[in-house]
Amino acid sequence: xxxxxxxxxxxxxxxxxxxxxxxxxxxxxxxxxxxxxxxxxxxxxxxxxxxxxxxxxxxxxxxxxxxxxxxxxxxxxxxxxxxxxxxxxxxxxxxxxxxxxxxxxxxxxxxxxxxxxxxxxxxxxxxxxxxxxxxxxxxxxx
Amino acid sequence: xxxxxxxxxxxxxxxxxxxxxxxxxxxxxxxxxxxxxxxxxxxxxxxxxxxxxxxxxxxxxxxxxxxxxxxxxxxxxxxxxxxxxxxxxxxxxxxxxxxxxxxxxxxxxxxxxxxxxxxxxxxxxxxxxxxxxxxxxxxxxx
DNA sequence: CGCAGAACGTTATAGCTAGAACTATTCAAG
DNA sequence: CTTGAATAGTTCTAGCTATAACGTTCTGCG
Numbered sequence: 266x267x268x269x270x271x272x273x274x275x276x277x278x279x280x281x282x283x284x285x286x287x288x289x290x291x292x293x294x295x296x297x298x299x300x301x302x303x304x305x306x307x308x309x310x311x312x313x314x315x316x317x318x319x320x321x322x323x324x325x326x327x328x329x330x331x332x333x334x335x336x337x338x339x340x341x342x343x344x345x346x347x348x349x350x351x352x353x354x355x356x357x358x359x360x361x362x363x364x365x366x367x368x369x370x371x372x373x374x375x376x377x378x379x380x381x382x383x384x385x386x387x388x389x390x391x392x393x394x395x396x397x398x399x400x401x402x403x404x405x406x407x
Numbered sequence: 408x409x410x411x412x413x414x415x416x417x418x419x420x421x422x423x424x425x426x427x428x429x430x431x432x433x434x435x436x437x438x439x440x441x442x443x444x445x446x447x448x449x450x451x452x453x454x455x456x457x458x459x460x461x462x463x464x465x466x467x468x469x470x471x472x473x474x475x476x477x478x479x480x481x482x483x484x485x486x487x488x489x490x491x492x493x494x495x496x497x498x499x500x501x502x503x504x505x506x507x508x509x510x511x512x513x514x515x516x517x518x519x520x521x522x523x524x525x526x527x528x529x530x531x532x533x534x535x536x537x538x539x540x541x542x543x544x545x546x547x548x549x
Numbered sequence: 550c551g552c553a554g555a556a557c558g559t560t561a562t563a564g565c566t567a568g569a570a571c572t573a574t575t576c577a578a579g
Numbered sequence: 580c581t582t583g584a585a586t587a588g589t590t591c592t593a594g595c596t597a598t599a600a601c602g603t604t605c606t607g608c609g
Contacts, residue, residue, distance in 0.1 A: 273522075273532070274518065274521075274522040276535060276536075276539065277521075277522060277525055277527050277528075277535070278455060278518075278521070279539065280527050280535060280538060280539055280542065281433050281455075281525075281527070282456070282469060282471070283539065283542035283543065283546060283548075284426065284429050284430050284433060284542065285430055285433070285470070285471045286471045286542075286546050286548075287426050287542055287545050287546050288426050288427055288429075288430035288471075289471040289472075290546060290547075291423050291426060291427070296597095305564075305565085306565090307564095307565065307566090313420060313423075314424070320587075320588090321587070321588060321589095322586085322587060322588080327424060328424075328427070329424070329427045329428045329430075329431040330431075330565095330566070330567085331566070331567055331568075332587075332588065332589085333566080333567070333568080333569095333588085333589075333590080333591095334565075334566055334567070335588090336588065336589055336590085337564095337565075337566080338565085353587090356574080356575075356586095356587075357573080357574060357575085357587095358573065358574045358575070358586070358587040358588070359574090359586090359587055359588080360587080360588075376416065376420075379416075379419075379420070380415075380416040380419060383419055383423075384545055384546065384547070385419050385422050385423070385545060386419075387544055387545050387547060388541065388544060388545055390415070392541055392544070393418060393419070393422060394418075395537065395541065396422060396538070396541045396542075396545070397418065397421065397422055397425065399530065399534055399537065399538045399541070400422065400425035400426065400428075400429055400538075401425065402529055402530060402534070403429055403526055403527060403529050403530055403538070404425060404428045404429050404432060404526065405432075405526070405529060406425075406428075438567095447594075447595085448595090449594095449595065449596090462557075462558090463557070463558060463559095464556085464557060464558080472595095472596070472597085473596070473597055473598080474557075474558065474559085475558085475559075475560080475561095475596080475597070475598080475599095476595075476596055476597070477558090478558065478559060478560085479594095479595075479596080480595085495557090498556095498557080498604075498605070499557095499603080499604060499605085500556070500557040500558070500603060500604045500605070501556090501557055501558080501604090502557085502558075
């Protein structure tokens, strides 16, 4: 029987499903808030990650997506007048992303909505700290 | 300053990014193994979740995706001769998904590859148990 | 029984995503 | 200084994904 042969492997598979499940719930949570601002989920996610000026690559890393996808999303945010692409002061290959005044305003309203009823709030502060530690280790960032 | 205004909210945002990051790493891990079997990542994920006969809805739930997407993926798996759609014995709306002999074989080889060097193996058994508990609670399944 | 509401699965559509190929620029080794 | 490798960003394309709408079947309630 499979269950008796590889119990360890089964646990790993379950965790994969749970991680995907939580990621999906978080994306749905973002999407539900984003529509109120006429944004799609990835656009809102990008806006959330733009806590300060950064390059396209930085944004792609923070969103865990490929640079080509960051280009796609920033194109739309720029068209909406929420983000600007500025030249990088020392690296002529790179571009610095900066929020416009409207972008700053929309981002503030977005963050306020995102903090309400997030799936993560099902966990206590202590549990959130533990989860953060485990995710840091699992992703190899710690 | 933002950091002083809402430290709690910032922690939540970091967890969102970490969950997405781990989910992405897990998908990359699946994709890298899947290509050896001429499968795409979602096809391999579906095959992994097909531990036994189940309906389209069950598969969609296990994959955390919409039913329309499950239709898309199962169409391809059926075309590859790995999965069959059979009528449900008591519910004429539903269909039962069953692996073909070749599907069973491919799935076994897939599972063997997936257990090797998964990002989750960066955690100890004990840590994996803790992570599983927290994810169950965060997703509202426990 | 009969009907309203819900559930299962599919289709069509619009939008998101990764990968490969490309240009321009930077970095590192000689 | 110069050349080869690496990096930043974009474009193009194929494929994945969610949503809405639909037909079919089931379920609960009167």
